[in-house]
Amino acid sequence: MDWALRSCSWHGHETYAPDEPELRDRLCVDTAVGESWRCLRCGNFVPGPASGSGPADHAPEVPRGRLLRDRIVMRALAVERLLRALVLFAGAFVIIRFRDDRGSIRGRVDAELPLLRPLADQIGWNIDDSKAVQWLDKAFVLSETTLMWIAVAVTVYGLSQVIEAVGLWAMKRWGEYFAVVATSAFLPLEIYELTERVTVLRVGLLAINLAAVVWLIWSKRLFGVRGGAAAYHAEHSAESLLTVERAAVSGAR
Template identity: 55%
Template sequence: MDWSLRVCGRHGHVTYAPDEEALRDRLRAATAVGEAWRCLRCGDFVLGPPHGSGPADHAPVVPRGRALRDAAVLRLIAVFRWVKGVFVLAAAYGVWRFRSRHDAVQRAFDQDLPLVRPLADRLGWNLDESGAVHTLRTFLSARTTTLTWIFLALLALGALLVTEGVGLWLLRRWGEYFSVVVTSAFIPVEIYELTEKVTALRVVILLVNIAAALYIALSKRLFGLRGGRAAHEAERQEASLLEIEAAGLAAGEDLPSAPAGRPRER
């Protein structure tokens, strides 16, 4: 997939006219139907005046190719974090509602459980040894103070997940750091859960979180990995169409011409 063309098709082209005449000529073409400028993202010629102009070093750094693919992956992770955050916040709301009706729910559980026992016996379900019933009894026996702490912990976790999703969706560097730190902090907890009971879901979640943390840290060169921030910024600049054209100009390459046929319209 050509990510540059895909994004241009959805959001439009980005053109820029640098003040430097030699570089300007490499991005401009005269056609029978008017002036055309090269898109800084996909490189195609686009009819019409440029979106901006000024010194070349003031031109916008437009993500291209691999950078756009990385952005799509980060935003997919952001959606996953938002979905998880919504479930956690819903659980926090449920705990808060249950906290206010703790005694009533406890009485209802104690009264209704004996009514379910004959049906459970017919189905061969031992309620006394049921993990679900044991979990409910443990939860119902919790004090109001304990439920308050559970509510606050779930609320904080939900807020962390939503914040992480916002940072990743906006492609902010702080969001990338935040995501790696938060994800890595919960990996030991997920490993401990596997020592208690191994399930396919727990294994998948652990592997996904490890892969996400490694992918973000390595691809974005966080924590000094692969050259750190300086190498990351240099990579972004090297991928810029203006940088490529400036390098070609310095090497003495011939000026590009508009592609055969009619250039793309806005």
């Protein structure tokens, strides 16, 4: 898939007219329909005037090639983190409501659980060994203070997911570091949960988080990996179409 063309189809072409004459000549051609400028993202010539102009150093930063693909992956991770945050906030809300209405919930469970036993016996399900029932029994004996602290912890975790989502969506380097540190901090807990019980959801979440950590560290050169920040910014600059054309102009002199 040509990610550059797909991005241009969504957001339009990104053209720029630099003040430097030699660089300007390399990015502009005269056609039967008038001047055409080379898109800084996909590299194709687009009829019509440039969407921006000025010194080449002031041109907008337009990701292309592998950097554009990386941006799409990072924004997909940002969406996943935001969805996870919404689930966590919903969980915190449920815990608070449970804390406030624990007495009435207990009464409904005690009244309706016996009605489910005949059906559970017919399908061979030991309802007393159900994880949901066991969790409810444990929750009923927790104090209101403990439940409140659990809700606060879940909310804080959700906020950390929102911060990750914002940093990854905005393509900020601090967001990449924050995502790696925050995600790695919960990997031991996710691995421990798998030792208790293996489920598709737990395996899937662990796989996503492991892949995200490894991919961010390797592709973004975090923590000094593959040359660190200096190599990352050099690679980022080398992908710029203006940088390539500027080098061509310098080499032609």
